[in-house]
Amino acid sequence: MPRTGPETVIYDVAVIGAGVVGTAIARTLARYELGCALIDASPDVGTGTSKANTAILHTGFDAKPGSLESRLLARGSVLLRDYAAAAGIPVERTGALLVAWTAGQLAALPGIAQNARKNGYLAVRELGAAALYEREPRLGPGALGALEIPDESVICPWTTPLAFAAEAAGAGARLLLDTKVTGAEHADGPCVLATTRGPVRSRWVVNAAGLGSDVVDRMFGGDGFTIRPRRGELIVFDKFARRLLRSILLPVPAARTKGVLVAPTVYGNVLLGPTAEDVGDRGDVATTAAGLGSLLGAGRRILPELAAEEVTATYAGLRAATEHSDYQIHVDAGRRYACAAGIRSTGLSASLGIAEHVVCGLAEAGLPLRPRAVPPAIPVMPYIGEAGPRPYRDAERIAADPAYGEIACHCERVTRGEIRDALAGPLPPTDLDGLRRRTRALNGRCQGFYCAATVSRLFAEFRGPRHGG
Amino acid sequence: MEVDVLVVGAGPAGLSAAAELRRLGAGRVLVADREAAPGGVPRHSWHTGYGLRDLRRIMTGPAYARALAAAAAAAGARIRPGTTVTGWELGESGAGGAPGPRLALTMTSACGAETVHAAAVLLATGCRERPRAARLVPGDRPAGVMTTGELQQRVYLNGERLAGRALVVGAEHVSFSAMTTLAHAGADVVALVTSSARQQSYAAFRLAAAARWRVPVWTSTAVRRIDARADGAGRGGPGARARLAGVQVADCRTGAARFVQCDWVVFTGDWIPDHELARAAGLDIDPGTRGPAIDAALATSAPGVFAAGNLVHAAETADVAALSGRHAARSIAAALRAARRSAGAGEGAVPDADASAAAGGGPEPGVRIPVRAEPPLLWISPNVIRPAARETLPPRGRFVLRAGEFRRLARLEVRQDGRLLARSRPVRLIPARPVHLGAGWLPRVDPSGGPVSVFAP
Ligand SMILES: Cc1cc2nc3c(=O)[nH]c(=O)nc-3n(C[C@H](O)[C@H](O)[C@H](O)COP(=O)(O)OP(=O)(O)OC[C@H]3O[C@@H](n4cnc5c(N)ncnc54)[C@H](O)[C@@H]3O)c2cc1C
Ligand SMILES: Cc1cc2nc3c(=O)[nH]c(=O)nc-3n(C[C@H](O)[C@H](O)[C@H](O)COP(=O)(O)OP(=O)(O)OC[C@H]3O[C@@H](n4cnc5c(N)ncnc54)[C@H](O)[C@@H]3O)c2cc1C
Numbered sequence: 001m002p003r004t005g006p007e008t009v010i011y012d013v014a015v016i017g018a019g020v021v022g023t024a025i026a027r028t029l030a031r032y033e034l035g036c037a038l039i040d041a042s043p044d045v046g047t048g049t050s051k052a053n054t055a056i057l058h059t060g061f062d063a064k065p066g067s068l069e070s071r072l073l074a075r076g077s078v079l080l081r082d083y084a085a086a087a088g089i090p091v092e093r094t095g096a097l098l099v100a101w102t103a104g105q106l107a108a109l110p111g112i113a114q115n116a117r118k119n120g121y122l123a124v125r126e127l128g129a130a131a132l133y134e135r136e137p138r139l140g141p142g143a144l145g146a147l148e149i150p151d152e153s154v155i156c157p158w159t160t161p162l163a164f165a166a167e168a169a170g171a172g173a174r175l176l177l178d179t180k181v182t183g184a185e186h187a188d189g190p191c192v193l194a195t196t197r198g199p200v201r202s203r204w205v206v207n208a209a210g211l212g213s214d215v216v217d218r219m220f221g222g223d224g225f226t227i228r229p230r231r232g233e234l235i236v237f238d239k240f241a242r243r244l245l246r247s248i249l250l251p252v253p254a255a256r257t258k259g260v261l262v263a264p265t266v267y268g269n270v271l272l273g274p275t276a277e278d279v280g281d282r283g284d285v286a287t288t289a290a291g292l293g294s295l296l297g298a299g300r301r302i303l304p305e306l307a308a309e310e311v312t313a314t315y316a317g318l319r320a321a322t323e324h325s326d327y328q329i330h331v332d333a334g335r336r337y338a339c340a341a342g343i344r345s346t347g348l349s350a351s352l353g354i355a356e357h358v359v360c361g362l363a364e365a366g367l368p369l370r371p372r373a374v375p376p377a378i379p380v381m382p383y384i385g386e387a388g389p390r391p392y393r394d395a396e397r398i399a400a401d402p403a404y405g406e407i408a409c410h411c412e413r414v415t416r417g418e419i420r421d422a423l424a425g426p427l428p429p430t431d432l433d434g435l436r437r438r439t440r441a442l443n444g445r446c447q448g449f450y451c452a453a454t455v456s457r458l459f460a461e462f463r464g465p466r467h468g469g
Numbered sequence: 470m471e472v473d474v475l476v477v478g479a480g481p482a483g484l485s486a487a488a489e490l491r492r493l494g495a496g497r498v499l500v501a502d503r504e505a506a507p508g509g510v511p512r513h514s515w516h517t518g519y520g521l522r523d524l525r526r527i528m529t530g531p532a533y534a535r536a537l538a539a540a541a542a543a544a545g546a547r548i549r550p551g552t553t554v555t556g557w558e559l560g561e562s563g564a565g566g567a568p569g570p571r572l573a574l575t576m577t578s579a580c581g582a583e584t585v586h587a588a589a590v591l592l593a594t595g596c597r598e599r600p601r602a603a604r605l606v607p608g609d610r611p612a613g614v615m616t617t618g619e620l621q622q623r624v625y626l627n628g629e630r631l632a633g634r635a636l637v638v639g640a641e642h643v644s645f646s647a648m649t650t651l652a653h654a655g656a657d658v659v660a661l662v663t664s665s666a667r668q669q670s671y672a673a674f675r676l677a678a679a680a681r682w683r684v685p686v687w688t689s690t691a692v693r694r695i696d697a698r699a700d701g702a703g704r705g706g707p708g709a710r711a712r713l714a715g716v717q718v719a720d721c722r723t724g725a726a727r728f729v730q731c732d733w734v735v736f737t738g739d740w741i742p743d744h745e746l747a748r749a750a751g752l753d754i755d756p757g758t759r760g761p762a763i764d765a766a767l768a769t770s771a772p773g774v775f776a777a778g779n780l781v782h783a784a785e786t787a788d789v790a791a792l793s794g795r796h797a798a799r800s801i802a803a804a805l806r807a808a809r810r811s812a813g814a815g816e817g818a819v820p821d822a823d824a825s826a827a828a829g830g831g832p833e834p835g836v837r838i839p840v841r842a843e844p845p846l847l848w849i850s851p852n853v854i855r856p857a858a859r860e861t862l863p864p865r866g867r868f869v870l871r872a873g874e875f876r877r878l879a880r881l882e883v884r885q886d887g888r889l890l891a892r893s894r895p896v897r898l899i900p901a902r903p904v905h906l907g908a909g910w911l912p913r914v915d916p917s918g919g920p921v922s923v924f925a926p
Contacts, residue, residue, distance in 0.1 A: 236602075240748060287607040289693070296605075310741065313602045315610065392555065393575075395582040402579035407553045410503055413577075432612075433710050447600035448615060453622030453629075 010190050011037045011174070013367070014202035016181050016216055018042070019050040020157070020348050021340055022208030023164035024355035030171035033370040037200060038165065038173055039193070041180035041212075043430040044437075046161035048210045050348065051437060052285065052317030054234065054274055055265055056248060057081065057091060057153040058349040061116035061124060067326045068357075070119050073346050076353025080160070081153070083352060086378045087163040089156055090266035090385025096152035096248035097127070097136065099143050099302070105252040106144045112252070113147055123150050138244045140304050152248050156266045156385060157348055158437035163381045164351075166426050171376035175427075176200065181209075184219040186335055204336045204367055206358060211282045211320050213328075213341035220337045224330075225322040229282050230344070232274025233291035235299070236313040237306060238445050239386075241270040244305050260298045262306070267412070267440060268386030269312060272299040276319075285316045312445050319344045329357065333365035382421060384440050391415050408458055409451040411444020416458060423462035435459055474801060475574060475587035476500040476546075477554045477746060480509020481787040482778025482794035483593035484537040485523065487546035489798035495805055498546040499585065501576055503553035507541075508534025509595055511787055513621040516649055522788035523795075533787065552578035554585075557750050572773050574746075588808065589801045592761065592769075592776040593794060594743040596783035598643070601695070601736050608695035613713035617647040617737045624654040631656040633732030636716060640668035640686050641901035643784070644737040648684055651735065658684045659731055664691040664721050667875060669901040689721040695734065738901055740783035750774065753837075757848030758782060762839065764853040765863040765908070766800035767793065770837065775801055782850040782869055785903060789865075796864035833857065838885075838914065840921045845874040845898070846881075849906070849923055856916030868906040872898035872925065879925040883910050886919045898925060 013029055015022045018040035026038040042048070057080060060073030084091045100106040109126055116124045125148045132146045133139060169175055176197070183194035184205065193200040207216045214227045242264060251259025263271045275291045292314055299306045321344045322328055328342035338358050343350070363369045383389070391397050391404040392413045398405035403417030422429060422438040429435040432455070436442050441455045448455075473496030476483045484507060487500045506512060511519055514530030521527055524536065542548055558573040572587045598616040615623075623629040635656040637647050640663035648658050661668070661684060668686045697711035715730040742760035753762040753770035760781045761769040767777050777797035778790035785793075834857040842849040849870045851863045870881075876898035883891040883906070891910035898904060906923065914921060 286609045286694075286697075289605075289607050292605055292607055310599070311603050311605060314605065314607070392553075392577045393582055398577070398579070398581050405577050405579040405581060406551060407503060407577060410553065413553070413555065431710060445603075446597050446616075446618075447602060449597040449600065449618035452615065452619040453627050456623075457627055 009035065009201070011035045011200070011202040013037075013204040013206060013362070014039060014193060014200055015206040015208055016193070017048075017208035017210055017213070018045040018161065018165060018175070018177070019048045019208065019210050020046065020161045020164070020351045021210070021343055021354055022206070023161040023168065024351035025206055025208055025340065025358050026168035026173050027164040028352070028355040028359045030168040030173050030376050031371060033372055036168065036173040037176050037202060038168060039176045039179050039181060039195065039200065041178070041196075043178040044434045045165040045175070045177070045427065046158060046437065049317050049320060050157060050161050052315050053157055053348060054232075054261065054263060054271060055154055055157045056263060056349070057155040058346055059121050059149060059151045060119055060346070060349070061121040061149050061152075062112065062253065063119055063346070064325065065115060065118035068329060069327050069346060069350070072327065072353035072357055073350040074120055074353070075356065076350035079352035079356070080155070080349065083163075083378065084155060084160070087159075088381045088383045089159045089163055090383060090388065091153050091155045092264065092266055092385070092387050093151065093153045094247050094264055095148060095150040096250050097132065098147040098149065098250045098252055099132070099139070100145050100252055101142055103144070108252055109145065109147045116149070121149075121151075124148065125150070136245055136247065136249070138303055138305055139249070140301050154248065154264055154266050155348065159381050159384060160348065160351070162427060162438065163379055166379040166381070167376055169426060170379060171372070181216060181219075186220075191336065204338070204362060206362075207337070207339040207341060209341070210343075211318055213320065213339065214322075217339050217341065220332065220335055220339070222339065225324060225328045225342055227282065227341075228321050228323065229279050229284070229318040230321045231277045231279045231284065231316050231318055233287045233295065233314065233316040234271055234273030235292060235295050235311055236265070236315075237270040237272065238310040238312050239268045241306055241309040242268050244270065244303050249302055260295055262299060262302050266385040266387065267443070270306070272306065274317070279318070282318065285318060287314045287316050291316070310445060313443070313447070327354070329354065329361075331358070331361035331365045336365070338362055379426075382418060382438070384438070391418060408454050409439075409441040409444065411446050411450070412440040414439045414441040419455065419458045420462045423459070428463070432456060432459060470499075470583060470585045472497040472499045472585060472587050473805065474498045474589045474591060475554075475572075475585055476591045476593060477574075478502060478509065478593035478595055478778070479507035479538065479548055479550065480593060480595050480778060481511065481523075481533070481537055481791040482595070482780075483509070483591065484541045484794070485791040486591050486593060486777060486794035486798040487541040487548070488537075488544040489795045490802060491541075491544035491546050493798065493802035495798070495802045500541065500546055500548045501552040501554050502548070502550050504550060506550050507538040507548050510618070513625045514646065515621075515625050515653075516646060519787050523791040524788070537791065549578065552576050554746060556746070558584055588805060589773045589775065591794075591797055591801060592746055592774065592780055593778045594746060594780050596740045596742045596779040598737060599739040599741050601734075604736065604739065606692055606695060609697035609711065611695065611697035611711045611713040613732055614695060614734045615736070617643050617650070617735060620647055620650055620735050624650050630654055631733055633657065634659050634730060635733035635735065636729060636731045637661045637735050637737055638692055639663060639737035639739070640665065640670065640688070641738045642670045645670050647735045647737045648682065651733070652682055656733055658682060659729060660685050660687050662687045662690045662692060662718060664689065665900055669899050687718070690718050691721050692734075693717045693719045693726060696728070740779070742780045742783045744780065747776065747780070755848070755850075755852040757842045757852065758850050760850075762837075762853050763851045764837065764855045764858065765851050765861040765911070766855075766858060767797040767851065767864070768800060768804075768855075773804075785869065789869075793864040800861070833916070836916060838918070838921060840923065842870055843922050843924045845872050845876070846923060846925050847871040847873045854911065854914050854921060856914065859911050859914065862908050862911075867908055870904040870906060870923065871901070872904055873900055875899055876925060881906050882924045882926060883921060884924065885915060885921045890914065890921070
């Protein structure tokens, strides 16, 4: 949406950061009579850490009991499960197995089960080696037992913030993308945010800026935390590997070494990762030979047959870690400012819990919340998972609209109709990566050998002449 | 829909097979291709060099594609572009993952999602180049990194111009082809890099490259890392995808690394068959070619399912793929005839490649002895011997192999359970170039023996 002239509106709430946390907050605020702005430096929503993670909908069984993270994760994962069902966000309840490979790890399982119960998660169950191999016959040799967490699930990390943002926008929230917040002035009256696209005025401000949240926090007088990016590299295996496992295979956490996990994805691939490495640069999402090498080594031990399958993609994400172990969430009533930061490795799962918590905090600090007479509708997103029906298999849909029978991206079976729909949708992609996150086009094993030329042609065609070259 | 033969893929292999099937009276032949036009890879390979061994003329890729499509259509095959074969409908007996006795495949096109029933299926789905991620090249993920397949389609089908400096990874035939495409698109090719000690194309290609474009080949050089531009929005941080800054290359012998600025990187060669349907059917997969395991008749492990072209030898030239398609067509036609004969006598409409051979008694039908390529050989095709049909020769009367190393004079040895079956004349091994092995030793294979191995001692 092109913006003309400086922003003259005064928003009730401006949310900085359109990752999964910021969009969840915007979507929760949208249920009340409020004028909201959702601001992001990027031209699209969900392009930060929210797009590059392990995509697990955690139950929070392993959180630190009593922490804010534990509480919001438990709440958030339940909320998100229901929301996903309503919005068509792909989720598969695969369950997870925390696999013990050493006597020490085996001995740790009862404690972890106890911890889960303290977190209010009661469904954990111990499995002996025989039962474990029956469940996961392709597991590498030497596993001694496991803890089963039946509600751990995998989710689509791309559709989630898109659904939240679409819901907020549908209820009138203004999306100010490609807009970086560079400063904040708070005299009396509304706060004036300095941005790369001119000032934005708002009575309340929420900081959900992920890796940039400490910088934004300093604009509001904060100095309680510093982001220390911790990079996680991941390997996506070919869909042929999907048959090798049923559940998410988690490592037993240890004090020093953080193991890697193997998990199915909702797109039908297998993920291996992540590594954990502190990096200085907040933009350094490069993969490394050492990182990929260590993952492959670990993968071979966990699931030996993985080694024979092709790698479809590699990527890295940055956890917004801080010097604190818990989330950094607080509300400053005086400055009419809320901060939702330090959400290191569970923000996708906890997003709706965090949003609820932040909005309650704002209300307590004085933000008037009047529910809308008609609550905004939960948007129904195009389904891009592998477990449910896809347009290319839907004879009726193709009969009604042949564009759903024209497969453009062969590996992922994405049709011309879906590409057209994405570009006609309420939040159209601004580049091929945005299209990829909305449709899966270009995401498959050929990485563009067959389809990149066709898909980019369709992208330009459906984007229309408005955008020129 | 009911057909006699469903050919999956309208590349040189599929189209040549379709024409031959019709000529041999195989009945209703349907060729499905998921692209908008038939022809396979040659459609977007505008340089000349196609058709030598099959059509005995040399022409450009698109002209060759058109010629093959016209010949198949003229012979009476039905060609359906824009039609993807999406999978197998597994019958009751297909519980083990193998197609049931009636072959049923699902297809999607603008006309709908439908099921095709066929007495025989030929998989001719070709191969592709392994992309950067599969080669585990680390670094950033900027735009501007691609394979030759993508490059050719962008340049020749979309008419895109590519300004700036380009680096080609690989130094085999297809790498030189990528180089000419880049030059055609306006890019300035900096070099071809290969971790191999020598380039692997014909001297003519290399000399032409050196003379016409002054493009050097950097041998013993590995691509270590891809770097995105640090300016502006980017390195995966907020903003649109960053552009390529360049790559870090290293000397494989000394480890000395350096940065090469470029705007495009094209990963070439390093082929893998497009074996999705083969694997979905649970066909035996050959560990060397990674395509379906096939015998000399190009029959796979599932009755009625055959495979040809670059799916079974990634990658040979188009004319070789075409001849392999014709060869498969002859096997399919024979199997269909045999099936019709026995259908007269009783049940069982699916043609079994064994049916014709088994009619005359002889070794157990159904026995399949694997043929393995031992290092430094990478693969051999065909890679199964069916004692019941030992008189069937492979396409062009010989086996084709690939080596992973250079050898000046190697004598290939064929052994079964340690017993020497054959020793070839001295051959030169060059990675990415075909090596051939005669088939005269086939009758010496012990039908009840173990796997056959081919060595290059
Ligand atoms: C390797 C890895 C694996 C993970 N696995 C999981 C998992 O399995 N399950 C799970 O629940 N969580 C997981 N996480 C964590 C999860 O991804 C994050 O907690 C979550 O994405 C954080 O969302 P966010 O909205 O806070 O941050 P982000 O998605 O980073 O969003 C912040 C946004 O703020 C914008 N921004 C920053 N500064 C400014 C500014 N000054 N002006 C304007 N905009 C600005 C950025 O552009 C960005 O879009 C994982 C994380 C990593 C790195
Ligand atoms: C850059 C480049 C340059 C080359 N230069 C030369 C040259 O100069 N001379 C030469 O002789 N050879 C050349 N080759 C090699 C030549 O193109 C191949 O040998 C030949 O195309 C192989 O034929 P094929 O039929 O096996 O496979 P392909 O040509 O790859 O055809 C396979 C077809 O199957 C279709 N398909 C796959 N899966 C499905 C499905 N599920 N449903 C429907 N359709 C499907 C595809 O769309 C495709 O059209 C070159 C190759 C490349 C990449």
